[in-house]
Amino acid sequence: MTLCIVGAGEMGRWLAGAVDTELAFADTDADAARAAAETFDAETVPLANGTPERDRRFEAVCLAVPMPTVADAVADWAPYTERAMFDLSGVMTPAVEAMRERLPNRERASIHPLFAPARAPGNVAVVADEVGETLNPLLSALRSAGNNLFETTPDEHDEAMSTVQAKTHAAVLAWALAADDVREEFHTPVSAGLADLATTVTEGDAHVYDDIQRQFDGAKALAEAAERVAAAGGEEFAALYAEAGAAAEALGGESE
CATH class of the missing domain: 1.10.3660 (6-phosphogluconate dehydrogenase C-terminal fold)
Structure with a gap:
């Protein structure tokens, strides 16, 4: 499975280090995407206007983007998502609402690590809005990395x-x-x-x-x-x- 992590900052890198799957990085800062890709032996996804410059799909997409941009990022990346999308933005209501609207027939989750990556592992809040065979292994990998995942609601x-x-x-x-x-x-x-x-x-x-x-x-x-x-x-x-x-x-x- 290919997981495209949108956002090559600290949280995107934290996720990459905790999961065991084929990775791709996308970031409006191309240098950051390339650096993260080199670190994790991953693909770099070139962007044009914030989305992939060529038409392609990823089995799963993770949005490690700032809170004010997460709803727009869901809309932008939904067409490139085959099976599952989740976010690490830190705000859950707009993220989950946008995913429900844009990805009604695909797996969806919102995940918030309640710590800075340098202090991992720790507590991770999870809204498992629609989770199945694609997202379950990723959540299990986070648990295996020593994190305590607990379920909550967006509100x-x-x-x-x-x-x-x-x-x-x-x-x-x-x-x-x-x-x-x-x-x-x-x-x-x-x-x-x-x-x-x-x-x-x-x-x-x-x-x-x-x-x-x-x-x-x-x-x-x-x-x-x-x-x-x-x-x-x-x-x-x-x-x-x-x-x-x-x-x-x-x-x-x-x-x-």
């Missing part, structure tokens, strides 16, 4: 991303921007942990984090919560403190 996933990605990233970035430079000895376990998180977040791709904020809108909710904390005092602050504690417990947080 549940996207709602969760507002908290676990958008609001979390906004909080960490805001802390880093507001923090003063202090000697290491002054750090508490909480502030040292935040400093480590800020380092993790800021070593990634700013465009990816921007896409997450635009898609899931976490910063606005964080700003509103920060204003509540800043304005509270006395009993009102104690009430907010208790509310935050209950929320942390519900989220599965642990005390120091």
Whole structure:
């Protein structure tokens, strides 16, 4: 089976390293596609206006593209997909809806690794919208690579991303921007942990984090919560403190 990975960035390469099948890479950055193809002994698919420059088909197509472009990519690549399409974009509702519309009689899935590729393996959210003999072996390969695949729905996933990605990233970035430079000895376990998180977040791709904020809108909710904390005092602050504690417990947080 030939799997064409559309997008030769980190996530596309992560997938290529986890599956055992014939691969092809396509990317609007031809140099990136060629480099990925060389790394994984794969074919390079020349593009014209974002799609293959010659008419051909692939048994499976994976869209490792930015979130804002995934629905358009589904439409662009549906004619080149014989049996199955799935995406790694990180937003599931528009991806799944577009695949249902464009590929009603073919296998479909949306997959979101909840980690940076350098920290693989880890948890992988999966919407197995229509999965059969083509996609099942690919999902099994991801499990064999040590990943924990769990099923979800597009709505549940996207709602969760507002908290676990958008609001979390906004909080960490805001802390880093507001923090003063202090000697290491002054750090508490909480502030040292935040400093480590800020380092993790800021070593990634700013465009990816921007896409997450635009898609899931976490910063606005964080700003509103920060204003509540800043304005509270006395009993009102104690009430907010208790509310935050209950929320942390519900989220599965642990005390120091």
